[in-house]
Amino acid sequence: MLHVQIQKKFAGFQLDVGFTVSSGVTALFGPSGSGKSVTLKSISGLLAPDQGEISLHDTVLFSSREGINVPPQKRRIGYLFQNYALFPHLNVAENIVYGIRHLPKEEQQEKRTKLIQMMQLHGQEKKKPGEISGGQQQRVALARTLATDPQLILLDEPFSALDSAVKSSLRAELLDILEAKNIPAIIVTHDLNEAYSMSDHITIIEMGRIMQSDNKWNIINAPANIAVAELTRAKNIFSGTIAKQEEMEKTGVNTSWGTFFLTPSSPFTPGKTIHFFIRPHHIQVFDPEEKHLPEENILEGTVTNIISHIDSHTLYLKKTSGPADDVVFVKVNDDLFDKLNLAKNSRVCCYFPPDCIGVIG
């Protein structure tokens, strides 16, 4: 288990983070300049925090109080950079064993053979990094990291330089290897889909602070605050006051768009102000003339804009009587889009299923 509680100050930026990483993959997700790389560099030992403590499996790697700062090469942490950082003058085989060149030759050779097989780099051993593809370079970098038997792997935007086909196969390969070797990892990414698909746990960082560190389901469905909701592209964020407990399992919220009913995990006090959201693909769309509409959580609006994707469309909806600038985003698939004959200025009815409404905070 990795435990991090550190502070680091630069001109105009202050990092103050605390989080724990156990098994599996943790994604460190946040906007540019939020402190992701500073955090990773502090864990790897490339940067010394001003204050705090970092420990890995009960070994203290950094402690300002005890004056401990274990050098990077002794931390047993593999660090995979976005630009691979391979040595251009060394060939593939030499790059792989670079971190274990102090070991006996036979041991180096044994590890090299295993890793070349694992990373499917047969026939590339004698080539220099400049003579192989980006995907192969990333495999060499990963092999070089794994050669040192790390207890933790840090991945800083590891796939950002690769095209999407190579990216998805490398992601899957990497996950298989981490799982087979049971190595915990932290992956830094700007890409929410990558964070979600690769990790079990997501740690959200903004302006040097941890906003939420949780399992990925909670991050997406129960964001701790509006910043997390917005960073995870929650969209359709409403605020309102709790009306009254209609039934045991439902709560009404009065908003400027009307009253919505949701299914909270815990009861709310009437009068309390809350924020809630619904993701565009969870909203169900009907023709306003439809006879059997649900009785509640219906919003009628006019399509003001349409963004088309390969197999779906995002509708921008305005409610005639709603607040002037507020827009509800709705995603509909191709079939429904055609069936309802949707276009700009179409009128539609939207249903917000109570189970799909997430409460913020």
Ligand SMILES: Nc1ncnc2c1ncn2[C@@H]1O[C@H](COP(=O)(O)OP(=O)(O)OP(=O)(O)O)[C@@H](O)[C@H]1O
């Ligand atoms: N060595 C340094 N000296 C001064 N300021 C630094 C140093 N390293 C980082 N910073 C500042 O710390 C802040 C956080 O930087 P960091 O590289 O951790 O951001 P990030 O979240 O990784 O961003 P990105 O996603 O763009 O890589 C930035 O404002 C950056 O300018």
